[in-house]
Every structure is written in C-alpha cells, then in structure tokens.
Amino acid sequence: MKNKKMAPIGVFDSGVGGLTVAREISRQLPYENIVYFGDTARVPYGSKSQNTIIRFSEQIIRFLRTKQVKAIVIACNTASALAVKDEFDLPIIGVVIPGARAAVEATTNGKVGVVGTEATVQSGMYTKVIQGMNPKIEVIEKACPLFVPLVEEGFKEHIVTREIIEYYLESMRNTDIDAMILGCTHYPLFREALERYFEGGVKIIDSAEACAESARAFLDENSIAASLAKTGNVRYYFTDLPSDFNGGLRRFLGSAPSYMEKAQLE
Numbered sequence: 001m002k003n004k005k006m007a008p009i010g011v012f013d014s015g016v017g018g019l020t021v022a023r024e025i026s027r028q029l030p031y032e033n034i035v036y037f038g039d040t041a042r043v044p045y046g047s048k049s050q051n052t053i054i055r056f057s058e059q060i061i062r063f064l065r066t067k068q069v070k071a072i073v074i075a076c077n078t079a080s081a082l083a084v085k086d087e088f089d090l091p092i093i094g095v096v097i098p099g100a101r102a103a104v105e106a107t108t109n110g111k112v113g114v115v116g117t118e119a120t121v122q123s124g125m126y127t128k129v130i131q132g133m134n135p136k137i138e139v140i141e142k143a144c145p146l147f148v149p150l151v152e153e154g155f156k157e158h159i160v161t162r163e164i165i166e167y168y169l170e171s172m173r174n175t176d177i178d179a180m181i182l183g184c185t186h187y188p189l190f191r192e193a194l195e196r197y198f199e200g201g202v203k204i205i206d207s208a209e210a211c212a213e214s215a216r217a218f219l220d221e222n223s224i225a226a227s228l229a230k231t232g233n234v235r236y237y238f239t240d241l242p243s244d245f246n247g248g249l250r251r252f253l254g255s256a257p258s259y260m261e262k263a264q265l266e
C-alpha cells in the first residue's frame, strides 16, 4: 500500500488544455506526483469521431500504465464524455461526472447550461449524467468550437472573443439557466469573460475544479493519497513539441515546465 501511495496520478488530455485540470489537482493535492500526457500531435479531439477518440484514449491509458500510475484522470472533457469505459484494471476519474454533480448541487431553478466541444455536446453525456442524478433538471447544451483556438491564441479579453461569446451564447442567455458547466479544458480561461457576459446571474462551474475534488475524495476514501508531506512534481509528456510550444504552455501553466519529454505511442 505504501508504494501505491507514492505512485503518481496520470492525467491526460488531447493537448495542453488539460493543464487546467493538472494545475487544480496540484493545488488541491500538493503532495501528489503527476504524470501529464498531452496528445499535441493529434489535437483537437473535439471534432473527431467517437471511434477515433476511444482508440486514442486507450493508447494513452496504456502509455500511462507503463508509468505505474495509481489512478488516471481524464482531463479532456471530450475523451471523458465519449471514451470512459470500465474495462481498465485501474481507477479512472473523468471530468464529466464531477462537473455534472457540481451543477446539480448549484442549480436552484433546475436549469443548467453546458458548453463544450462539438463531440462532447453531440454525445449528450452531460445531459445524461445530470438527468441520471436528477431527471427534473433541464439541460441546454451548446458547442462552442471556436473557444479552443481563441484560448490558445491568448485572446482572453479580445473584442473577437466577446463577439464569439455573443454569437454562441446569446440564445443561452435568453433562457433562465442559473448554472453553467464549462465542459471543456480550455474554457476556465474564459471564466471571467463568461461571468461578465451573464452579468453574474449564472453560477459558472469549472469542471477542472470539480474533477480535482473528486480525485482528492477518491484517494482519501481508498487510502492511497501521497503519504509524504513533500511537494509533488509533474512530469510532462507530449506527442509533439512544436517550435512555439512554450508560449502556449505558459498560458496554461504560468511558467515553463520542469520536466518535458516527447512521448511515443505504440
């Protein structure tokens, strides 16, 4: 059991967006070591078919197993919505269930909005999970595919971003939702812009935060949380390291990563 406590947590995403989840895990579980995997060679997943997303996710899970992780967090909402199956012999925590639970707890009028990639919204998984918890809740989902490149370009406060938010979310603002899930790794970087857009009338739920809370509860319940009070490290693996990569990484990490390696999938 001691070994398991000291084993790292595997966190994976289609690219760098999942760093929002890894960062939140490090904040809530500072003693845990993390192996982060970003499939930068094949990002985005949000516009791909379910079969492809499942195949990519399974390859990554096999890779993370070689790093002796004690649990895997699927930081990518798209992979979490489309590819989570119970067929692996190690615990897998996705972002969808914790985010859905947080929304069910947050709504008072029973109307919840969800924003995510095309594939996540097409899957209807957030609606299924929310209504599995409370069938009376009405869920309005909206794909916002341009949010991902805007975040990656660093357009947090740009006029274009405000226009695109209006374009995607005007119809959602005309409903009376009182909670909205940021169902994509990148969207927490638009949190303030979205709060402004909804004029504070909608509780914004960051699925990254909810997922990290879930990971913490899982480790505690299973007595496998890191036992040494020593700040954990994060090792980063990416399937591609493009030349302007560090700028993009900094947007999500705030600093350059300590250890980074190009990963080879079988």
Ligand code: DGL
Pocket: 013, 014, 015, 017, 018, 043, 044, 045, 046, 047, 075, 076, 077, 078, 079, 116, 117, 120, 148, 183, 184, 185, 186
């Ligand atoms: N990581 C993806 C998600 O959270 C967004 C980027 C992509 O489309 O791959 O859904």
